[in-house]
Amino acid sequence: MSIIRNEWGSMGYLNGQVSEKLKKLKGVLRKWNREERYTLDRRFNEIESRIRCLDEYSDVRDLFELELEELKILYLELRVFSRFKESIWRQKSRMTWLKVGDSNTTFFHRAVKFKAKRKTVYGMKIGNEWLSDPKVLKVKMFNFFRNHFSCHSRKWSMDLELNFKRLRDIDIASLERPFSMKEIKEAVWSCDENKAPGPDGFNLCFF
Template sequence: MGGGSFTYISDHGDKLSKLDRVLVCMGFMERWPTASVLALNRDASDHRPILLSTIPSDYGHIPFRFFNSWLELPGFSDLVKHLCQNFFFNGPADMALLVKLRWLKNNIKAWLKAEKVRSDGEYSVKKNRIQSLEREAELRPLGDGELNERAECISFIMEVDRRKQMDAKQKSRSRWALEGDENSAFYHNVINANISNNRINGLIVNGVWCSNPVLVKESFFDFFANQFVEPMNARPAVICQNLVSLSDAEANILVEPFSLMEIKEAIWSCVGDRAPGPDGFNFKFIKKHWDMFQGDFLKFFKSFTLVGT
Protein backbone atom coordinates (compact mmCIF):
# COMPACT_ATOMS: atom_id res chain seq x y z
CA MET A 1 0.00 0.00 0.00
CA GLY A 2 1.32 3.42 -0.94
CA GLY A 3 0.50 6.90 0.28
CA GLY A 4 0.67 6.13 4.00
CA SER A 5 1.43 3.46 6.57
CA PHE A 6 -1.96 3.64 8.30
CA THR A 7 -5.52 4.35 7.19
CA TYR A 8 -7.12 5.35 10.53
CA ILE A 9 -6.10 7.69 13.35
CA SER A 10 -8.13 8.37 16.48
CA ASP A 11 -9.25 11.84 17.56
CA HIS A 12 -6.46 12.04 20.15
CA GLY A 13 -3.90 10.77 17.66
CA ASP A 14 -2.75 7.96 19.96
CA LYS A 15 -4.29 5.04 18.09
CA LEU A 16 -3.38 4.04 14.56
CA SER A 17 -4.69 1.14 12.52
CA LYS A 18 -4.46 -0.14 8.97
CA LEU A 19 -7.32 -1.27 6.75
CA ASP A 20 -5.91 -2.06 3.32
CA ARG A 21 -8.07 -4.97 2.14
CA VAL A 22 -10.11 -4.86 -1.05
CA LEU A 23 -12.81 -7.41 -1.90
CA VAL A 24 -12.16 -8.85 -5.36
CA CYS A 25 -13.38 -11.83 -7.36
CA MET A 26 -11.55 -15.09 -8.01
CA GLY A 27 -8.96 -14.76 -10.75
CA PHE A 28 -8.46 -11.03 -10.14
CA MET A 29 -4.68 -11.31 -9.71
CA GLU A 30 -4.39 -13.51 -12.81
CA ARG A 31 -5.94 -10.75 -14.91
CA TRP A 32 -4.35 -7.75 -13.14
CA PRO A 33 -1.11 -8.99 -11.53
CA THR A 34 0.23 -5.41 -11.21
CA ALA A 35 -2.77 -4.06 -9.29
CA SER A 36 -1.86 -1.70 -6.44
CA VAL A 37 -3.55 -0.03 -3.47
CA LEU A 38 -3.04 3.66 -2.63
CA ALA A 39 -4.11 5.44 0.56
CA LEU A 40 -5.39 8.92 -0.32
CA ASN A 41 -5.30 12.03 1.86
CA ARG A 42 -7.60 12.17 4.87
CA ASP A 43 -9.95 15.21 4.75
CA ALA A 44 -13.34 15.07 6.49
CA SER A 45 -13.20 11.47 7.71
CA ASP A 46 -10.83 9.88 10.19
CA HIS A 47 -10.18 7.14 7.62
CA ARG A 48 -8.03 7.47 4.53
CA PRO A 49 -9.89 6.56 1.32
CA ILE A 50 -8.39 3.50 -0.40
CA LEU A 51 -7.90 3.57 -4.17
CA LEU A 52 -7.46 0.28 -6.06
CA SER A 53 -5.62 0.82 -9.34
CA THR A 54 -5.22 -1.73 -12.12
CA ILE A 55 -3.33 0.63 -14.45
CA PRO A 56 0.18 -0.82 -14.95
CA SER A 57 3.16 1.46 -14.41
CA ASP A 58 5.60 1.45 -17.30
CA TYR A 59 9.11 1.15 -15.84
CA GLY A 60 10.67 0.54 -19.23
CA HIS A 61 12.21 -2.59 -20.71
CA ILE A 62 11.35 -5.90 -19.01
CA PRO A 63 14.58 -7.74 -18.06
CA PHE A 64 15.41 -10.90 -19.99
CA ARG A 65 15.15 -14.17 -18.09
CA PHE A 66 16.23 -17.59 -19.28
CA PHE A 67 13.86 -20.52 -18.66
CA ASN A 68 15.17 -24.07 -18.43
CA SER A 69 12.35 -25.39 -20.61
CA TRP A 70 13.94 -23.66 -23.60
CA LEU A 71 16.77 -26.20 -23.48
CA GLU A 72 14.23 -28.91 -24.39
CA LEU A 73 12.83 -27.08 -27.41
CA PRO A 74 13.76 -28.79 -30.70
CA GLY A 75 16.44 -26.80 -32.47
CA PHE A 76 17.33 -24.53 -29.55
CA SER A 77 20.79 -26.00 -28.86
CA ASP A 78 21.58 -26.01 -32.58
CA LEU A 79 20.58 -22.33 -32.72
CA VAL A 80 22.90 -21.40 -29.85
CA LYS A 81 25.75 -23.39 -31.38
CA HIS A 82 25.24 -21.75 -34.78
CA LEU A 83 25.11 -18.25 -33.26
CA CYS A 84 28.24 -18.79 -31.17
CA GLN A 85 30.20 -20.16 -34.11
CA ASN A 86 29.29 -17.11 -36.22
CA PHE A 87 30.03 -14.54 -33.52
CA PHE A 88 33.13 -12.39 -33.85
CA PHE A 89 34.21 -9.43 -31.75
CA ASN A 90 37.54 -7.65 -31.73
CA GLY A 91 37.96 -6.02 -28.37
CA PRO A 92 38.58 -6.56 -24.64
CA ALA A 93 37.64 -9.97 -23.27
CA ASP A 94 35.08 -8.65 -20.77
CA MET A 95 33.39 -6.54 -23.45
CA ALA A 96 33.45 -9.50 -25.86
CA LEU A 97 31.62 -11.74 -23.37
CA LEU A 98 29.08 -9.00 -22.63
CA VAL A 99 28.38 -8.33 -26.31
CA LYS A 100 28.18 -12.06 -27.06
CA LEU A 101 25.56 -12.67 -24.37
CA ARG A 102 23.60 -9.60 -25.48
CA TRP A 103 23.73 -10.73 -29.11
CA LEU A 104 22.60 -14.22 -28.10
CA LYS A 105 19.77 -12.77 -26.05
CA ASN A 106 18.39 -10.70 -28.94
CA ASN A 107 18.56 -13.61 -31.39
CA ILE A 108 17.05 -16.07 -28.91
CA LYS A 109 14.14 -13.71 -28.20
CA ALA A 110 13.41 -13.40 -31.92
CA TRP A 111 13.63 -17.18 -32.39
CA LEU A 112 11.39 -17.85 -29.38
CA LYS A 113 8.78 -15.42 -30.67
CA ALA A 114 8.54 -17.31 -33.97
CA GLU A 115 8.67 -20.65 -32.17
CA LYS A 116 5.82 -19.65 -29.87
CA VAL A 117 3.62 -18.74 -32.85
CA ARG A 118 4.40 -22.07 -34.49
CA SER A 119 3.94 -24.10 -31.29
CA ASP A 120 0.67 -22.39 -30.34
CA GLY A 121 -0.71 -23.03 -33.81
CA GLU A 122 0.30 -26.69 -33.73
CA TYR A 123 -1.07 -27.00 -30.18
CA SER A 124 -4.49 -25.76 -31.31
CA VAL A 125 -4.50 -27.98 -34.39
CA LYS A 126 -3.64 -31.12 -32.42
CA LYS A 127 -6.13 -30.30 -29.68
CA ASN A 128 -8.90 -29.88 -32.26
CA ARG A 129 -7.79 -33.11 -33.94
CA ILE A 130 -8.11 -34.99 -30.63
CA GLN A 131 -11.64 -33.68 -30.19
CA SER A 132 -12.49 -34.63 -33.77
CA LEU A 133 -11.17 -38.19 -33.33
CA GLU A 134 -13.03 -38.59 -30.05
CA ARG A 135 -16.27 -37.54 -31.74
CA GLU A 136 -15.58 -40.12 -34.44
CA ALA A 137 -14.94 -42.76 -31.75
CA GLU A 138 -18.48 -42.24 -30.48
CA LEU A 139 -19.84 -43.24 -33.90
CA ARG A 140 -17.45 -46.00 -34.99
CA PRO A 141 -14.30 -47.84 -33.88
CA LEU A 142 -11.13 -45.94 -34.71
CA GLY A 143 -8.52 -47.51 -36.96
CA ASP A 144 -4.93 -48.22 -35.96
CA GLY A 145 -3.69 -45.14 -37.79
CA GLU A 146 -6.24 -42.92 -36.09
CA LEU A 147 -5.41 -44.37 -32.67
CA ASN A 148 -1.69 -43.74 -33.27
CA GLU A 149 -2.45 -40.21 -34.45
CA ARG A 150 -4.51 -39.54 -31.32
CA ALA A 151 -1.71 -40.87 -29.11
CA GLU A 152 0.84 -38.64 -30.86
CA CYS A 153 -1.40 -35.59 -30.45
CA ILE A 154 -1.92 -36.33 -26.75
CA SER A 155 1.84 -36.79 -26.28
CA PHE A 156 2.50 -33.42 -27.94
CA ILE A 157 -0.13 -31.66 -25.78
CA MET A 158 1.28 -33.19 -22.59
CA GLU A 159 4.84 -32.19 -23.51
CA VAL A 160 3.85 -28.56 -24.15
CA ASP A 161 1.89 -28.44 -20.88
CA ARG A 162 4.86 -29.95 -19.03
CA ARG A 163 7.19 -27.21 -20.30
CA LYS A 164 4.65 -24.57 -19.27
CA GLN A 165 4.55 -26.11 -15.82
CA MET A 166 8.37 -25.99 -15.67
CA ASP A 167 8.22 -22.26 -16.38
CA ALA A 168 5.58 -21.80 -13.67
CA LYS A 169 7.74 -23.62 -11.12
CA GLN A 170 10.77 -21.54 -12.05
CA LYS A 171 8.77 -18.32 -11.78
CA SER A 172 7.33 -19.28 -8.41
CA ARG A 173 10.74 -20.47 -7.15
CA SER A 174 8.98 -23.31 -5.35
CA ARG A 175 11.95 -25.58 -4.72
CA TRP A 176 9.77 -27.90 -2.62
CA ALA A 177 7.43 -28.57 -5.56
CA LEU A 178 7.23 -32.19 -6.69
CA GLU A 179 7.74 -33.10 -10.32
CA GLY A 180 4.44 -33.91 -12.00
CA ASP A 181 2.29 -31.96 -9.56
CA GLU A 182 -0.66 -30.67 -11.59
CA ASN A 183 -1.80 -28.09 -9.03
CA SER A 184 -1.15 -25.20 -11.43
CA ALA A 185 -3.36 -22.81 -9.44
CA PHE A 186 -0.90 -23.07 -6.56
CA TYR A 187 2.04 -22.04 -8.73
CA HIS A 188 0.14 -19.15 -10.28
CA ASN A 189 -0.82 -17.90 -6.81
CA VAL A 190 2.82 -18.02 -5.72
CA ILE A 191 3.92 -16.24 -8.90
CA ASN A 192 1.36 -13.47 -8.42
CA ALA A 193 2.34 -13.13 -4.77
CA ASN A 194 6.01 -12.78 -5.74
CA ILE A 195 5.13 -10.15 -8.34
CA SER A 196 3.04 -8.21 -5.82
CA ASN A 197 5.64 -8.38 -3.04
CA ASN A 198 8.58 -7.43 -5.26
CA ARG A 199 6.82 -4.63 -7.13
CA ILE A 200 7.43 -1.00 -6.15
CA ASN A 201 4.38 1.12 -6.87
CA GLY A 202 5.92 4.40 -5.74
CA LEU A 203 8.07 6.25 -3.22
CA ILE A 204 7.70 9.12 -0.80
CA VAL A 205 9.95 11.81 -2.30
CA ASN A 206 10.41 14.93 -0.18
CA GLY A 207 7.35 14.01 1.86
CA VAL A 208 5.11 13.53 -1.21
CA TRP A 209 3.95 10.18 -2.56
CA CYS A 210 5.28 9.78 -6.11
CA SER A 211 4.30 7.01 -8.55
CA ASN A 212 5.90 8.47 -11.69
CA PRO A 213 8.29 5.74 -12.98
CA VAL A 214 10.88 8.30 -14.15
CA LEU A 215 11.02 10.07 -10.77
CA VAL A 216 11.03 6.76 -8.88
CA LYS A 217 14.02 5.48 -10.87
CA GLU A 218 15.86 8.78 -10.42
CA SER A 219 15.28 8.62 -6.65
CA PHE A 220 16.68 5.09 -6.51
CA PHE A 221 19.69 6.12 -8.59
CA ASP A 222 20.45 9.14 -6.39
CA PHE A 223 20.06 7.09 -3.19
CA PHE A 224 22.48 4.34 -4.21
CA ALA A 225 24.89 6.82 -5.81
CA ASN A 226 25.20 8.55 -2.44
CA GLN A 227 25.85 5.22 -0.72
CA PHE A 228 28.99 4.63 -2.79
CA VAL A 229 30.54 8.08 -2.48
CA GLU A 230 33.98 8.03 -0.86
CA PRO A 231 33.59 9.93 2.45
CA MET A 232 37.36 10.41 2.91
CA ASN A 233 39.63 11.78 0.23
CA ALA A 234 42.78 10.54 1.94
CA ARG A 235 42.80 7.56 4.27
CA PRO A 236 45.62 6.89 6.76
CA ALA A 237 48.08 4.13 5.94
CA VAL A 238 48.06 0.92 7.98
CA ILE A 239 51.43 0.50 9.70
CA CYS A 240 51.79 -2.50 12.00
CA GLN A 241 54.92 -4.27 13.14
CA ASN A 242 55.44 -8.04 13.24
CA LEU A 243 52.52 -8.86 10.95
CA VAL A 244 52.33 -12.42 9.63
CA SER A 245 53.13 -12.32 5.91
CA LEU A 246 52.99 -14.78 3.05
CA SER A 247 56.05 -16.46 1.69
CA ASP A 248 57.15 -15.81 -1.88
CA ALA A 249 55.75 -19.16 -3.01
CA GLU A 250 52.38 -18.47 -1.38
CA ALA A 251 52.26 -14.98 -2.86
CA ASN A 252 53.01 -16.35 -6.33
CA ILE A 253 50.07 -18.78 -6.04
CA LEU A 254 47.71 -15.85 -5.48
CA VAL A 255 48.72 -14.15 -8.71
CA GLU A 256 48.89 -17.24 -10.91
CA PRO A 257 46.45 -17.21 -13.86
CA PHE A 258 43.22 -19.14 -13.40
CA SER A 259 43.17 -22.51 -15.09
CA LEU A 260 40.27 -23.73 -17.20
CA MET A 261 39.61 -26.49 -14.65
CA GLU A 262 39.34 -23.95 -11.80
CA ILE A 263 36.88 -21.84 -13.78
CA LYS A 264 34.78 -24.88 -14.69
CA GLU A 265 34.69 -26.15 -11.09
CA ALA A 266 33.53 -22.73 -9.87
CA ILE A 267 30.72 -22.61 -12.43
CA TRP A 268 29.64 -26.22 -11.83
CA SER A 269 29.42 -25.54 -8.07
CA CYS A 270 26.71 -22.89 -8.67
CA VAL A 271 22.98 -23.63 -8.69
CA GLY A 272 21.69 -23.95 -12.24
CA ASP A 273 18.50 -21.89 -11.86
CA ARG A 274 20.23 -18.73 -10.63
CA ALA A 275 21.37 -15.96 -12.97
CA PRO A 276 24.91 -14.66 -12.34
CA GLY A 277 24.05 -11.16 -13.50
CA PRO A 278 21.49 -8.86 -15.11
CA ASP A 279 21.92 -10.48 -18.53
CA GLY A 280 19.33 -13.10 -17.46
CA PHE A 281 21.26 -16.26 -18.47
CA ASN A 282 21.49 -18.80 -15.67
CA PHE A 283 24.28 -21.28 -14.99
CA LYS A 284 22.30 -24.19 -16.45
CA PHE A 285 22.46 -22.50 -19.85
CA ILE A 286 26.21 -21.93 -19.48
CA LYS A 287 26.82 -25.52 -18.36
CA LYS A 288 24.75 -26.91 -21.24
CA HIS A 289 26.74 -24.92 -23.81
CA TRP A 290 30.08 -24.86 -22.02
CA ASP A 291 31.99 -25.76 -25.19
CA MET A 292 30.74 -22.51 -26.73
CA PHE A 293 31.76 -20.35 -23.75
CA GLN A 294 34.87 -21.85 -22.16
CA GLY A 295 37.20 -19.89 -24.45
CA ASP A 296 35.44 -16.61 -23.62
CA PHE A 297 35.64 -17.24 -19.87
CA LEU A 298 39.31 -18.22 -20.10
CA LYS A 299 40.16 -15.00 -21.98
CA PHE A 300 38.14 -12.96 -19.50
CA PHE A 301 39.90 -14.37 -16.43
CA LYS A 302 43.25 -14.10 -18.16
CA SER A 303 42.71 -10.39 -18.79
CA PHE A 304 41.51 -10.02 -15.20
CA THR A 305 44.74 -11.56 -13.93
CA LEU A 306 46.85 -9.27 -16.14
CA VAL A 307 45.01 -6.18 -14.87
CA GLY A 308 45.40 -7.34 -11.26
CA THR A 309 49.15 -7.70 -11.62
Protein backbone atom coordinates (compact mmCIF):
# COMPACT_ATOMS: atom_id res chain seq x y z
CA MET A 1 0.00 0.00 0.00
CA SER A 2 2.83 2.41 0.82
CA ILE A 3 4.51 1.72 -2.54
CA ILE A 4 1.27 2.37 -4.43
CA ARG A 5 0.52 5.49 -2.39
CA ASN A 6 4.00 6.97 -2.90
CA GLU A 7 4.18 6.19 -6.61
CA TRP A 8 0.68 7.47 -7.27
CA GLY A 9 1.41 10.67 -5.39
CA SER A 10 4.62 11.28 -7.33
CA MET A 11 2.74 11.26 -10.67
CA GLY A 12 0.97 14.55 -10.13
CA TYR A 13 2.01 15.70 -13.59
CA LEU A 14 -0.34 13.04 -15.01
CA ASN A 15 -3.44 14.29 -13.21
CA GLY A 16 -6.55 13.12 -15.05
CA GLN A 17 -4.62 10.53 -17.06
CA VAL A 18 -5.56 7.44 -15.05
CA SER A 19 -4.58 4.94 -17.74
CA GLU A 20 -1.06 6.43 -18.00
CA LYS A 21 -0.70 6.31 -14.22
CA LEU A 22 -1.71 2.65 -14.15
CA LYS A 23 0.86 1.81 -16.84
CA LYS A 24 3.68 3.37 -14.83
CA LEU A 25 2.41 1.79 -11.63
CA LYS A 26 2.37 -1.67 -13.23
CA GLY A 27 6.11 -1.41 -13.89
CA VAL A 28 6.78 -0.53 -10.26
CA LEU A 29 4.65 -3.42 -9.00
CA ARG A 30 6.40 -5.90 -11.31
CA LYS A 31 9.76 -4.84 -9.89
CA TRP A 32 8.43 -5.19 -6.33
CA ASN A 33 7.04 -8.65 -7.13
CA ARG A 34 10.44 -9.86 -8.40
CA GLU A 35 12.18 -8.64 -5.25
CA GLU A 36 9.66 -9.72 -2.60
CA ARG A 37 8.02 -12.89 -3.87
CA TYR A 38 10.53 -15.18 -2.15
CA THR A 39 9.92 -13.53 1.26
CA LEU A 40 6.39 -14.98 1.36
CA ASP A 41 7.55 -18.50 0.50
CA ARG A 42 10.31 -18.39 3.10
CA ARG A 43 7.97 -17.29 5.91
CA PHE A 44 5.37 -19.85 4.76
CA ASN A 45 7.93 -22.66 5.04
CA GLU A 46 9.09 -21.46 8.47
CA ILE A 47 5.54 -21.55 9.86
CA GLU A 48 4.85 -25.00 8.36
CA SER A 49 8.08 -26.35 9.84
CA ARG A 50 7.23 -25.07 13.33
CA ILE A 51 3.67 -26.46 13.15
CA ARG A 52 5.03 -29.83 12.04
CA CYS A 53 7.39 -29.80 15.03
CA LEU A 54 4.59 -29.02 17.50
CA ASP A 55 2.39 -31.71 15.94
CA GLU A 56 5.13 -34.27 16.54
CA TYR A 57 5.35 -33.16 20.18
CA SER A 58 1.57 -33.51 20.55
CA ASP A 59 1.77 -37.15 19.42
CA VAL A 60 3.98 -38.10 22.39
CA ARG A 61 2.81 -35.69 25.11
CA ASP A 62 0.30 -32.97 25.94
CA LEU A 63 1.38 -29.56 24.74
CA PHE A 64 2.09 -26.82 27.28
CA GLU A 65 -0.19 -23.80 27.47
CA LEU A 66 2.36 -21.57 25.72
CA GLU A 67 2.81 -24.14 22.95
CA LEU A 68 -0.96 -24.35 22.40
CA GLU A 69 -1.15 -20.56 22.19
CA GLU A 70 1.78 -20.49 19.76
CA LEU A 71 0.14 -23.20 17.64
CA LYS A 72 -3.09 -21.23 17.51
CA ILE A 73 -1.26 -18.09 16.34
CA LEU A 74 0.73 -20.08 13.77
CA TYR A 75 -2.44 -21.60 12.31
CA LEU A 76 -4.04 -18.16 12.03
CA GLU A 77 -0.94 -16.72 10.36
CA LEU A 78 -0.65 -19.70 8.02
CA ARG A 79 -4.31 -19.38 7.03
CA VAL A 80 -3.71 -15.75 6.07
CA PHE A 81 -0.59 -16.67 4.07
CA SER A 82 -2.43 -19.57 2.38
CA ARG A 83 -5.29 -17.37 1.24
CA PHE A 84 -2.87 -14.70 0.09
CA LYS A 85 -0.79 -17.21 -1.85
CA GLU A 86 -3.84 -18.80 -3.48
CA SER A 87 -5.19 -15.37 -4.34
CA ILE A 88 -1.93 -14.53 -6.13
CA TRP A 89 -2.00 -17.73 -8.19
CA ARG A 90 -5.69 -17.30 -8.96
CA GLN A 91 -5.03 -13.82 -10.33
CA LYS A 92 -2.00 -15.00 -12.30
CA SER A 93 -3.85 -17.95 -13.82
CA ARG A 94 -6.98 -15.85 -14.53
CA MET A 95 -9.14 -18.80 -13.40
CA THR A 96 -12.36 -17.74 -11.67
CA TRP A 97 -13.32 -21.28 -10.60
CA LEU A 98 -10.50 -21.57 -8.09
CA LYS A 99 -11.76 -20.50 -4.67
CA VAL A 100 -9.70 -19.64 -1.61
CA GLY A 101 -9.20 -22.84 0.40
CA ASP A 102 -9.84 -25.25 -2.47
CA SER A 103 -6.23 -26.37 -2.84
CA ASN A 104 -5.66 -29.78 -1.30
CA THR A 105 -2.81 -28.78 1.01
CA THR A 106 -1.47 -30.67 4.00
CA PHE A 107 -2.16 -27.57 6.08
CA PHE A 108 -5.92 -28.16 5.97
CA HIS A 109 -5.45 -31.82 6.94
CA ARG A 110 -3.37 -30.78 9.94
CA ALA A 111 -5.92 -28.15 10.91
CA VAL A 112 -8.71 -30.77 10.89
CA LYS A 113 -6.54 -33.17 12.89
CA PHE A 114 -5.78 -30.51 15.52
CA LYS A 115 -9.44 -29.46 15.71
CA ALA A 116 -10.54 -33.08 16.15
CA LYS A 117 -8.12 -33.50 19.06
CA ARG A 118 -9.56 -30.45 20.82
CA LYS A 119 -13.15 -31.74 20.38
CA THR A 120 -12.47 -35.18 21.82
CA VAL A 121 -14.84 -36.00 24.71
CA TYR A 122 -12.96 -37.71 27.55
CA GLY A 123 -15.89 -37.99 29.95
CA MET A 124 -19.46 -36.92 30.70
CA LYS A 125 -21.48 -36.11 33.78
CA ILE A 126 -24.81 -37.97 33.80
CA GLY A 127 -26.90 -37.03 36.80
CA ASN A 128 -24.47 -36.72 39.72
CA GLU A 129 -22.05 -39.29 38.34
CA TRP A 130 -18.95 -38.57 36.23
CA LEU A 131 -18.32 -41.33 33.67
CA SER A 132 -15.24 -41.83 31.51
CA ASP A 133 -15.42 -45.51 30.52
CA PRO A 134 -16.56 -45.66 26.83
CA LYS A 135 -18.55 -48.85 27.33
CA VAL A 136 -20.47 -47.46 30.31
CA LEU A 137 -21.05 -44.18 28.46
CA LYS A 138 -22.55 -46.00 25.47
CA VAL A 139 -25.00 -47.87 27.71
CA LYS A 140 -25.99 -44.72 29.60
CA MET A 141 -26.48 -42.72 26.42
CA PHE A 142 -28.52 -45.51 24.81
CA ASN A 143 -30.80 -45.80 27.88
CA PHE A 144 -31.24 -42.02 28.05
CA PHE A 145 -32.44 -41.67 24.45
CA ARG A 146 -34.52 -44.86 24.64
CA ASN A 147 -36.41 -43.46 27.63
CA HIS A 148 -36.65 -40.05 26.00
CA PHE A 149 -38.20 -41.28 22.75
CA SER A 150 -40.44 -43.91 24.36
CA CYS A 151 -42.67 -41.25 25.95
CA HIS A 152 -46.24 -41.10 24.73
CA SER A 153 -46.63 -38.63 21.87
CA ARG A 154 -48.84 -35.64 22.44
CA LYS A 155 -51.29 -34.17 19.99
CA TRP A 156 -50.68 -30.48 19.60
CA SER A 157 -53.12 -28.04 18.08
CA MET A 158 -52.54 -24.43 17.15
CA ASP A 159 -54.78 -21.73 15.72
CA LEU A 160 -52.93 -19.70 13.10
CA GLU A 161 -53.80 -16.07 12.54
CA LEU A 162 -51.86 -15.01 9.46
CA ASN A 163 -51.97 -11.23 9.52
CA PHE A 164 -49.43 -10.39 6.84
CA LYS A 165 -47.68 -7.05 7.08
CA ARG A 166 -48.25 -4.61 4.23
CA LEU A 167 -45.88 -1.98 2.93
CA ARG A 168 -46.63 1.59 3.86
CA ASP A 169 -47.06 4.21 1.13
CA ILE A 170 -43.73 5.76 2.08
CA ASP A 171 -41.99 2.40 1.68
CA ILE A 172 -43.59 1.86 -1.73
CA ALA A 173 -42.38 5.28 -2.85
CA SER A 174 -38.83 4.48 -1.68
CA LEU A 175 -38.74 1.42 -3.97
CA GLU A 176 -39.28 3.67 -7.02
CA ARG A 177 -36.67 6.28 -6.10
CA PRO A 178 -33.63 6.70 -8.42
CA PHE A 179 -30.46 4.95 -7.24
CA SER A 180 -28.31 7.02 -4.91
CA MET A 181 -24.51 7.32 -5.15
CA LYS A 182 -24.25 5.28 -1.92
CA GLU A 183 -26.25 2.41 -3.45
CA ILE A 184 -24.14 2.49 -6.62
CA LYS A 185 -20.95 2.37 -4.56
CA GLU A 186 -22.26 -0.58 -2.52
CA ALA A 187 -23.13 -2.44 -5.74
CA VAL A 188 -19.62 -1.91 -7.17
CA TRP A 189 -17.96 -2.87 -3.89
CA SER A 190 -19.99 -6.11 -3.78
CA CYS A 191 -18.64 -7.29 -7.18
CA ASP A 192 -16.16 -10.15 -7.42
CA GLU A 193 -12.89 -8.53 -6.39
CA ASN A 194 -10.88 -10.79 -8.70
CA LYS A 195 -12.62 -9.54 -11.85
CA ALA A 196 -10.69 -7.03 -13.96
CA PRO A 197 -12.95 -4.41 -15.65
CA GLY A 198 -10.32 -3.90 -18.36
CA PRO A 199 -7.42 -5.66 -20.11
CA ASP A 200 -4.78 -3.90 -18.00
CA GLY A 201 -5.02 -6.61 -15.30
CA PHE A 202 -5.94 -4.31 -12.39
CA ASN A 203 -8.90 -5.99 -10.72
CA LEU A 204 -11.63 -4.54 -8.50
CA CYS A 205 -9.72 -5.63 -5.38
CA PHE A 206 -6.88 -3.28 -6.40
CA PHE A 207 -9.17 -0.32 -6.95
